[in-house]
Amino acid sequence: MALLNLACSKKSCRNRSVPQNQFLRLTVALAGNPNTGKSTVFNALTGLSQHTGNWPGKTVQRAEGNFYHRNKHFTLVDLPGTYSLFANSVDEQVARDYICFARPDVTVVVTDATCLERNLNLVLQVMEITPKVVVCLNLMDEAERKKICVDVELLSSELGVPVVATAARSGRCLDKLMDAIDDVASGRIKTSPRLVAYDSEIEQLVQKIELKISPLVPEGLNPRWVALRLLDGDRSIIDSLQRYLREGKNSSFHWGEERALCIR
Amino acid sequence: MYQVSSHGSLNNALDEIYGSLPPEEKNALRDRIAGGIYSSAERIAGKVVSRKGKQINWDQKIDDVLTSRCLGIPVMLLLLGVVLWLTVTGANYPSQILASGLFRIEDILTGLFVQAGAPAWLHGLLVEGAYLSLAWVVSVMLPPMAIFFPLFTIMEDLGYLPRVAFNLDKFFRRAGAHGKQSLTMSMGFGCNAAGVISCRIIESPRERLIAVLTNSFIPCNGRFPTLIILSTLFMGGTVAASFRSAAASLVVVGLVLTGITVTLLVSRLLTKTLLRGEPSFFILELPPYRKPQVGRIIIRSVLDRTLFVLGRAVVVAVPAGALTWILANTFINDLSLLSHAAGFLDSFGWLLGMDGFILMAFILGLPANEIVLPILLMSYVSAGTMVEPESLAALHNILVVQNGWTWLTALSVMLFSLLHYPCGTTLLTIFKETRSLKWTLIALLMPLSVALLVTFTLTQAARLLGLA
Incomplete structure (x- = not known):
């Protein structure tokens, strides 16, 4: 409720x-x-x-x-x-x-x-x-x-x-x-996640994109993951990233809160 | 400065990469990435999970009955009927005790005011206004809620809600709406505001909006008591005493079915007009049945739901009661403001099978639907010259003997309560979810027109046929 x-x-x-x-x-x-x-x-x-x-x-x-x-x-x-x-x-x-x-x-x-x-x-x-x-x-x-x-x-x-x-x-x-x-x-336990290995074509693409964006991706974000989402064609991650860069440093801003349902 | 340029170049890089991929390729890549994750999950699960022996799948067997093509819906209605029957039967006695207790306190309070030499208007405002409406809310609403909520929560905890959704899914798809709307609709039985929020599980904005707009056609926990009481008073009276509770429950089941039918019809209408489109595909998971934690449910549903809804009703009812008293005791030309307003609305109300006081109560009840009936009783009592009601048995007396209610009045009030606008909290939630004044207004006006249309048609038809 x-x-x-x-x-x-x-x-x-x-x-x-x-x-x-x-x-x-x-x-x-x-x-x-x-x-x-x-x-x-x-x-x-x-x-x-x-x-x-x-x-x-x-x-x-x-x-x-x-x-x-x-x-x-x-x-x-x-x-x-x-x-x-x-x-x-x-x-x-x-x-x-x-x-x-x-x-x-x-x-x-x-x-x-x-x-x-x-x-x-x-x-x-x-x-x-x-x-x-x-x-x-x-x-x-x-x-x-x-x-x-x-x-x-x-x-x-x-x-x-x-x-x-x-x-x-x-x-x-x-x-x-x-x-x-x-x-x-x-950090007492060091995790070492075994990541999913995709097929070679995707892995190559990911590496290429990763190389391009990793100097630009803000600290703390995993460039491999961002690259994967881009390959996904996930437009919303670009929007979220832009929002993060714009507002993320602002401490009054809360991530993960609801977004309005936008229909005009 | 550095940051600004870095954002710019990241954006450019992202857009460039995103744009450089051909669209067909994107879909294929997406599937392959998802496929990579699924096959990894499958491989790991295959390594670590093992099953000991064969186990009879009871969930499957129960689901075969509860969600079967021919038995699913009858079983659903039967369960709803049983829950309502338990509520109707169980609520009667505690209501009587509460009412007589609370009205006795009113006598004591009156005595105290007289002793203290308080002015009559103060006594009127505080005791006959604020306290009396509080007493009505508690005695009318508390017993059905205290029984209905735990029963409802047990069904929820068992995992029955998704089965309801499953049974209704095909109807929603036929109406051009999202199948998950059946789930958000089921949530509306608890609270329309919660139902509106739960619409977030629907991916497509179009279908989500349909679900948001139609959620209030499902009677929420705040309106159930009104429906239960009115059907007990009126519909129950027409049959032999031993069948009264059963008849009353049947009427409420019928009202719920009406609500669902209207939901489907309006959804259909919306998909054909304002929100055109095709229904999207989805997967509904039927969770395993779980043994409900009965003790915890009773505590939680009493503390959270019952006291919450009751608390909200009280918070709204006290000022509304005081306001009603002021309206009923401020006179212009020998007629109180309340009577003026009610008189003004009366002829309109008559067309709908109701009267001016009832419409006033629905208007004053906008903040919380649960206070409509208490406010109505308040205005009847303060407008008339009758003595204070001793118990809930007097309810029938107030409505039928003094204000001439017929079965048609009761049915119109119930249908209007079922179909009219959502409560203030729900409207606020709809505004927060849609961030659009336009859709909030539609959420207010669309159900209102449906309610007006239905009660008008019913009343005129009944009068034409000479039934009332």
């Missing part, structure tokens, strides 16, 4: 007034496919009560909350659930722009252990934007019930980022998730 979300963000504003200087403040983005229990993870970590529901597309707005772990202050941002970051719809664009331009310290991708393959598409796309990724393999309780086994260690080494198996509904292993978030944020 829209208005409830407002109520929640008000609450988190209050939390933010906790003395800040004694904590290191870090931002964590929560991405994931719809209906993987993202909001449940969000609520469990922040103690907030963002409305949860079992249907895809429930969270279309960004919600923010805070949690403290190992004496650090984490701001958790719940992004809209999306299947990809191709920016087909407003919610996908919101999620992509946030990860890409707001540059959170860590991006947690919440995945559904019962249908991992589809969820991995998003994980792979997020890893192309940022190496600071933690995969939260959620709904493990459901997977166990359906007799589905996931080799967590192997998955972690295949992806090159930490994978934490959780069951957010019962709060299982969420402390491990927080540990992993902190480890990646602080």
Whole structure:
């Protein structure tokens, strides 16, 4: 419910007034496919009560909350659930722009252990934007019930980022998730994402474009990813980049917020 | 300066590269890039996932029934009927208790005002205006909400909403709208403002706008209690006592169906006129069924939804109640302002099967639809000379005996409530989402014309046929 979300963000504003200087403040983005229990993870970590529901597309707005772990202050941002970051719809664009331009310290991708393959598409796309990724393999309780086994260690080494198996509904292993978030944020764990290798023709094109644009792409943005999006023919990334260059340095500007529906 | 030039050259480089790719190539490249990601995901998943033994797929079996071609929609209506029946049956008793309690407090308050020697206008404004409308809102709205919201949330938590969307998808596509509109429409049952925001999941701006504009044809949680109460009072009265709740629920199910039908018709009309285009293709995921967390649902739906909607109703109802009292007690030529206004609207209201007071209540209820009925009762009570109602049983008395309501009045009010403009919050949300005054105005006027048309036609037809 829209208005409830407002109520929640008000609450988190209050939390933010906790003395800040004694904590290191870090931002964590929560991405994931719809209906993987993202909001449940969000609520469990922040103690907030963002409305949860079992249907895809429930969270279309960004919600923010805070949690403290190992004496650090984490701001958790719940992004809209999306299947990809191709920016087909407003919610996908919101999620992509946030990860890409707001540059959170860590991006947690919440995945559904019962249908991992589809969820991995998003994980792979997020890893192309940022190496600071933690995969939260959620709904493990459901997977166990359906007799589905996931080799967590192997998955972690295949992806090159930490994978934490959780069951957010019962709060299982969420402390491990927080540990992993902190480890990646602080650099204690060095992630080395294994990126998707495309066919040779695309790789060559990407290299060519990358070479051309990398001196121009603003710091912190991954030129390979920008090159890929250009190859995609994704016009919206150009718009977003231009907006970033224009307004991004302005601290009052918030990335990943909704864009108006423009029809005249 | 350096930055400015660097932006310029980046923009140029981007545009140059973007422009240098031939369009056919772009589509092919996009597919190949997506294909690269999918095949990587498939490879990794194949390595790390294993299944132990065979498992009966219960979700699939349940879905075979709930989303089947012939059973899907009857089951959906049955579930809606059961939820409404539970609400109607369950709300009756607590309503009585709340009403008698709250009206007793009014007596106590009056006593206190008299003791303190407060002027009559102060007592009128605060007690007969503000407090009384608050008492109506709480006693009329709270019990149905406290039962309906948790039931609705349980259905939502189970994962039933996407099934509803799945069942309705083909109708929406036939209407030229996006299939996902069935999902945003289902969200409208909770709150139209939330429904409007959820339209963001629709990719095409044209189809998104259709979904935004038609969302308010679905009765939101704020309007359900009004529909439930009126159908209990009027439609239930026509059958034997033991079937009353069932009959009332059937009427509300019928109203919901009317809302869905109007949504489809208007969507169809919009795709043929203002927002022309072809429906786009999409994939709807049916999430696995999950065991609802019942305890949590009850707490959350009571705290979040019930208290939220009630709180909003109270915030609007208190000043609206005071305003109604002022209007009812400011006299010009021996007639109160309220009666003047109602008299002015009366002949127009009569054409629609309603009266001037009802139309005034709908106008005053613009900020929040949930206060329409309470405000109406307030104005009836303050305009008449009747004694204070003792309990909700007096409701029937106020409407039928004192103000001459018939089944036609009740049905017209229910249809008008179902179809008229969205509440102030929803309109504000529509403005925020579209950033267009024009579309916000259309979102206000288009449903209003539909409501006027439907109630006018119904009333004239009923009178012509001598039914009322």
